Amino acid sequence: GENVEQHPSTLSVQEGDSAVIKCTYSDSASNYFPWYKQELGKRPQLIIDIRSNVGEKKDQRIAVTLNKTAKHFSLHITETQPEDSAVYFCAASNLGSARQLTFGSGTQLTVLP
Amino acid sequence: ETGVTQSPTHLIKTRGQQVTLRCSSQSGHNTVSWYQQALGQGPQFIFQYYREEENGRGNFPPRFSGLQFPNYSSELNVNALELDDSALYLCASSLEGTGANVLTFGAGSRLTVL
Numbered sequence: 054g055e056n057v058e059q060h061p062s063t064l065s066v067q068e069g070d071s072a073v074i075k076c077t078y079s080d081s082a083s084n085y086f087p088w089y090k091q092e093l094g095k096r097p098q099l100i101i102d103i104r105s106n107v108g109e110k111k112d113q114r115i116a117v118t119l120n121k122t123a124k125h126f127s128l129h130i131t132e133t134q135p136e137d138s139a140v141y142f143c144a145a146s147n148l149g150s151a152r153q154l155t156f157g158s159g160t161q162l163t164v165l166p
Numbered sequence: 167e168t169g170v171t172q173s174p175t176h177l178i179k180t181r182g183q184q185v186t187l188r189c190s191s192q193s194g195h196n197t198v199s200w201y202q203q204a205l206g207q208g209p210q211f212i213f214q215y216y217r218e219e220e221n222g223r224g225n226f227p228p229r230f231s232g233l234q235f236p237n238y239s240s241e242l243n244v245n246a247l248e249l250d251d252s253a254l255y256l257c258a259s260s261l262e263g264t265g266a267n268v269l270t271f272g273a274g275s276r277l278t279v280l
Binding site: 054057059087089095096097098099102142144153154155156157158159 | 170199201206207208209210211214222224225256268269270271272273274
């Protein structure tokens with residue numbers, strides 16, 4: 054089955070700096086890669102996703118890049134703000150299968166004011 | 167439009183007992199997935215229900231079972247509870263046929279097994 058590894062497990066940045074979180078996956082059949090943000094005690098919320106037919110996607114301060122050959126994808130947050138502090142999870146799945154997402158172990162991002 | 171709602175929000179059980187968790191899917195969604203999130207870990211897929219049938223299952227034993235009702239709501243049942251079942255149980259709904267695994271999560275049910 055699919056295995057997703059996520060690094061780093063914790064990340065602290067100064068407000069205004071950029072943050073990068075990286076994930077690798079094992080199953081070459083995976084073709085959908087979402088990122089979820091989970092604030093303490095709250096539900097995971099989708100912040101951006103990418104399919105394997107594109108290499109990059111942006112949404113304001115957030116971007117995701119995908120390297121299918123190397124089987125890794127990354128989340129980039131620019132101009133970080135204190136409200137970006139949360140746990141971020143990457144995930145992977147095969148669009149042709151059931152809605153089964155395999156998640157990474159999460160990255161605790163802390164944005165220092 | 168209503169979101170995904172789960173009940174109860176918190177509960178405490180003892181080892182060997184049984185528990186039922188409930189989930190109402192987001193309006194317009196027809197598929198429900200259940201995930202287990204242990205403390206400090208990412209969610210792990212338990213199973214998914216579509217058209218009232220199990221449609222995919224993760225690496226969980228048979229004592230984890232579920233139901234989906236005609237209104238697309240769902241239940242997760244866990245029998246013979248073990249200490250390691252202590253976790254946040256997340257329900258997520260989606261719309262089959264959209265071609266994307268866009269899941270909308272509920273806030274979860276926090277289960278503690280003593």
